[in-house]
Amino acid sequence: MHPSSMKALNLNRRQALLAVAATAAGNFGLPAFANTQAPVRLVVPFTPGTGIDLIARVIGPKLTERFQRPFIVDNKPGASGNIGTLEVVRSTPDGTTLLVTVNTLVMNTELYPKMGYSPVRDLTAISETSVGQLVLVTGSQSKITDLKELISYAQKNPSVLNYGSPGAGTPHHLAMELLKSKTKISLTHVSYRGTAQALTDLLGGQIDLMFLPIHVALQHIKAGKLRAIAISSDIPSPLLPNVPPLKSLQLGDMNVDMWYGLLGPKGLPADFVRNINEALKAILAQPDVAKAFESQGMTPQYSTPQAFQSLIEADAKRWGNLIKTQGITAE
Structure with a gap:
């Protein structure tokens, strides 16, 4: 075969392989450049044994089974959750690093003004996972x-x-x-x-x-x-x-339930967010998940990404205003 024909054939094969890879990546909601078999870290910004840690260890294996790729819990405690959260904020938005956290995320905005990120602007909301009274x-x-x-x-x-x-x-x-x-x-x-x-x-x-x-x-x-x-x-x-x-x-919004949820860095592909959100909707409806959460006083709670983002924004404003008006400072 003529060298130019061989070159064209190799090029076509390469393009075909890239197309297949892109399609596979699209099925997982990841950009074409991402390795869809790479492990996904579920960063928990608190120590093992907490309610947040339990959430990650319950949903992780179920996400692994659903997407046929590892979802691994990675505890990164310290600074009231800011160390692990900041690691997620700074990560590449390719779907390999996610955050499992609690509503202290928004409280920290005013308590730690120099923490270097905004939960409203610098994270992508995926879904709530649970609430605790x-x-x-x-x-x-x-x-x-x-x-x-x-x-x-x-x-x-x-x-x-x-x-x-x-x-x-x-x-x-x-x-x-x-x-x-x-x-x-x-x-x-x-x-x-x-x-x-x-x-x-x-x-x-x-x-x-x-x-x-x-x-x-x-x-x-x-x-x-x-x-x-x-x-x-x-x-x-x-x-x-x-x-x-x-x-x-009858004094206005007095709901002080603790909410928990899954987020990722800013810029996560919309397909990825949608696929993980839909998976969580099914997972959180399973009876064994409710039973596991109950041990930590939590009830499964699913939400759309848009509803979760609205909750984050509203709570960031509400708790931020309270912290300022009451003169509350972190110890």
């Missing part, structure tokens, strides 16, 4: 028996009652600061390094109040050691059907 509790020895009594007492006795949190800027802390802001009451914040010691002091009567994840508080409520006076959602929880939601105060 917080419950406002007092010790069984407390004179406060319900939400209205709490507000009335605190208004008449400013700064007398104190409340605990697992740290400044945590959802537990900001939930109480939102309640303070809406009801115009004054409470004294006692910040702890984690939930365990705060819970011990609450049970012992050293602190008066605290927002706790429902799965942490429930056993103590059932044992009569804690008294539940409000739930963070807009509707009562089936686990505590007689506990009123904060919305019952």
